[in-house]
Amino acid sequence: VLNTSDVMIEGNFTIQEAKDMASILNAGALPVKLVEKYSTSVGAQFGEQALNDTVFAGIVGIAIIFLFMLLYYRLPGFIAVITLSVYIYITLQIFDWMNAVLTLPGIAALILGVGMAVDANIITYERIKEELKLGKSVRSAFRSGNRRSFATIFDANITTMLAGIVLFIFGTSSVKGFATMLILSILTSFITAVFLSRFLLGLLVDSRWLDRKKGWFGVRRKDILDISKTDENTEPPTPFAKWDFVGKRKWFFAFSGIILAAVIVILLVFRLNLGIDFSSGSRIEVQSDHKLTSEELKKDFEEVGLTADSIVLSGDDQKHGVARFVGVPDQKKIAEVKDYFKGKYGTEPNVSTVSPTVGKELARNALYAVAIAALGIILYVSIRFEYKMAIAAIASLLYDAFFIIAVFSITRLEVDITFIAAVLTIIGYSINDTIVTFDRIREQVKKRKPKSFSDLSHIVNLSLQQTFTRSINTVLTVVIVVIALLIFGAASITNFSVALLIGLLSGVYSSLYIAAQVWLVWKGRDLKKPKRKPAGE
Numbered sequence: 239v240l241n242t243s244d245v246m247i248e249g250n251f252t253i254q255e256a257k258d259m260a261s262i263l264n265a266g267a268l269p270v271k272l273v274e275k276y277s278t279s280v281g282a283q284f285g286e287q288a289l290n291d292t293v294f295a296g297i298v299g300i301a302i303i304f305l306f307m308l309l310y311y312r313l314p315g316f317i318a319v320i321t322l323s324v325y326i327y328i329t330l331q332i333f334d335w336m337n338a339v340l341t342l343p344g345i346a347a348l349i350l351g352v353g354m355a356v357d358a359n360i361i362t363y364e365r366i367k368e369e370l371k372l373g374k375s376v377r378s379a380f381r382s383g384n385r386r387s388f389a390t391i392f393d394a395n396i397t398t399m400l401a402g403i404v405l406f407i408f409g410t411s412s413v414k415g416f417a418t419m420l421i422l423s424i425l426t427s428f429i430t431a432v433f434l435s436r437f438l439l440g441l442l443v444d445s446r447w448l449d450r451k452k453g454w455f456g457v458r459r460k461d462i463l464d465i466s467k468t469d470e471n472t473e474p475p476t477p478f479a480k481w482d483f484v485g486k487r488k489w490f491f492a493f494s495g496i497i498l499a500a501v502i503v504i505l506l507v508f509r510l511n512l513g514i515d516f517s518s519g520s521r522i523e524v525q526s527d528h529k530l531t532s533e534e535l536k537k538d539f540e541e542v543g544l545t546a547d548s549i550v551l552s553g554d555d556q557k558h559g560v561a562r563f564v565g566v567p568d569q570k571k572i573a574e575v576k577d578y579f580k581g582k583y584g585t586e587p588n589v590s591t592v593s594p595t596v597g598k599e600l601a602r603n604a605l606y607a608v609a610i611a612a613l614g615i616i617l618y619v620s621i622r623f624e625y626k627m628a629i630a631a632i633a634s635l636l637y638d639a640f641f642i643i644a645v646f647s648i649t650r651l652e653v654d655i656t657f658i659a660a661v662l663t664i665i666g667y668s669i670n671d672t673i674v675t676f677d678r679i680r681e682q683v684k685k686r687k688p689k690s691f692s693d694l695s696h697i698v699n700l701s702l703q704q705t706f707t708r709s710i711n712t713v714l715t716v717v718i719v720v721i722a723l724l725i726f727g728a729a730s731i732t733n734f735s736v737a738l739l740i741g742l743l744s745g746v747y748s749s750l751y752i753a754a755q756v757w758l759v760w761k762g763r764d765l766k767k768p769k770r771k772p773a774g775e
Contacts, residue, residue: 291728299722300326300352303715307356310711311363313454317439318359318431325355325430329423336418351423352719354398357670357712358431361394362387363455364708370457371474373465380443384436390677391432393622394670399424400614401662408607416659471685476703483702483750484695484758490751494637501644508647513562513654519547520563523588523729524579530559542578543571550652558729560652566591607658608639611665619669623676630757631672634748635665641744642737651733660737668745671709672753678705679754691762698758702750713746 247259304322307315329348366383374382402424405417442448448455452462461475513521524535532549539546539561546561567575572589580586612632619628639661646653678701688694720742724735 289728291726292723292731295722295726296348296352296719298726299719302718302722303352303356306715306718307359310456311359312456313442313448313451314359314363314366314439314456317435318356318363320438321359321430321435322352322355324434325423325426326352328430329419329426332422332426333419348419348423351420351427354423354670354716355427355431356715357394358391358427359435360708360711360715361391361674362432362435364711367455367457368474368704370452370455371461371463372468372472373463376448376452376455377443377446380440386681388432390674391428393618393673393677395424395428396618397615397669397673398663400618401611401665404607404611404614405659405662408603408610416656420663473700473704476707478703478706481703481706482699483706484699484755487751487755487758490755494752498637498640501640504644504647508650510643510647510653511650513652513657519591520566521588521590522561522563522575524559524561524583525585525587526557526559526583529556531556532559535559535561538579538582539575542575544575607662608665611662612636615665615669619673619676623680626760627676627753627757630753630760631669631676633756634672634745634753635668637748637752638664638668638741638744642740645740646733646737651736654733656731656734657737660734660741663738664741664745668741668749671712671745672749674708674712675701675705675749675754676757679757688765691765694758694762694765698754702754706750709746709749713742717742 251259300322304319307318309315311318326348329351362383365387366379369379369382370376372379399421402417402420406414406421453459463472463475522539524530524538530551532551535549536546544563544567546563548562550560551558572591575589576586612635615635616625616628616632619631642661642664645651646657679698682697682701683694686693686697688697717739720735720738723731724739727735
């Protein structure tokens with residue numbers, strides 16, 4: 239190496255390539271000063287414990303789902319257990335091939351995806367059971383059930399996919415991880431739950447081994463009709479045949495209106511407890527091996543020259559504390575805080591900082607995400623169904639979103655970026671149940687061709703009766719997973735799990751008593767209008 243200040247780069251470069259390289263070298267020499275606007279650091283032990291807690295929660299939730307499927311659907315449930323296991327393996331394998339970072343929200347999306355994957359199985363198996371109750375053979379019921387359930391599963395997955403894509407575009411790092419896993423989970427679950435499940439069950443059905451074993455599908459003998467006494471208008475027996483979902487719609491409209499008014503008052507009075515993602519500032523999470531107190535943590539922060547704006551303890555044993563601060567400390571102060579708490583509690587704390595500029599940008603992107611997701615769902619449902627169903631569906635989803643916001647407002651739970659991820663997930667997932675109902679309504683309308691409001695009312699009521707079991711089971715499986723995350727998961731995703739749980743429970747109500755009922759009233763007005771006579775008559 240020569241002792242010289244002149245350096246030469248040799249190679250077969252074009253003029254444009256030489257200019258590009260010169261620009262890169264000049265840019266690298268510029269005295270650019272970087273200003274930290276958003277940062278998050280996670281201590282090794284803290285992250286490992288959070289990971290272990292969330293994985294354990296996932297194992298518990300998935301195990302309960304497997305047990306439920308085996309007990310309720312029997313042989314098809316066993317097939318579902320196999321396909322769900324394959325789904326988990328394939329999803330993790332693809333994520334590894336992508337060299338993607340598996341965040342806690344990402345793990346939550348994977349576990350949530352199990353609940354969503356089982357939905358496709360439930361929709362198919364319930365359809366097969368309905369065909370078996372009509373007295374059809376196992377082979378005929380299997381083919382008919384698969385054919386009729388495919389469109390419903392496809393539509394339900396597309397709407398959730400829309401929410402996932404919006405999350406990926408507008409989300410930050412951890413939310414992008416959640417969105418990536420959510421999208422991947424939907425694609426993988428569609429392949430395994432639809433194609434693999436049908437292939438495996440089809441092998442058993444085509445072998446004719448199940449021809450006289452309808453009970454293995456969870457169908458009771460007393461519920462099976464004599465096929466010689468049925469026709470195309472015969473409806474399969476349902477345990478909810480005596481339930482009148484439509485007759486009390488005015489009462490439920492009034493109840494929903496009161497709840498909505500209460501939500502507005504709650505938001506005006508209590509407002510939201512915005513986290514640093516939207517209000518800017520700093521957030522420090524401390525993990526201890528013993529019970530913490532607010533006074534103890536307050537003194538600890540004073541020792542390092544910080545005054546906490548608020549301190550919240552979580553967990554049954556209150557070993558997890560979260561402190562929020564106005565302003566953003568410099569890197570030297572953050573290092574001092576980490577050394578102090580690691581020395582005292584043996585665990586390095588999580589430190590997150592957000593500048594005011596980034597906080598405003600996150601809030602703006604969150605609103606864009608919700609608006610675009612809603613618009614996408616309206617367009618898709620309008621194309622696949624009709625615009626009145628799309629508007630009715632969005633009305634129910636907005637009700638769910640407002641209900642979640644109200645609960646967070648009155649309980650003072652912190653609203654951060656993962657809360658927006660939860661709301662968008664509910665927007666994408668809750669519409670699954672609404673689409674299942676609308677799909678059945680559309681099917682019944684084509685078959686019965688209603689000519690009066692009474693006919694339409696009967697169709698909506700019948701559709702809700704027939705899909706109610708499916709609605710309960712699909713939501714129940716996801717609720718099982720969310721409760722497991724809430725009880726056993728890491729404290730950092732507690733608010734995310736709470737938002738999901740509230741949204742899921744609200745979603746069952748809104749799909750039954752808002753979406754379907756709003757469409758009935760709106761569509762019913764068209765039937766009540768007298769038809770115009772042609773000119774000249």
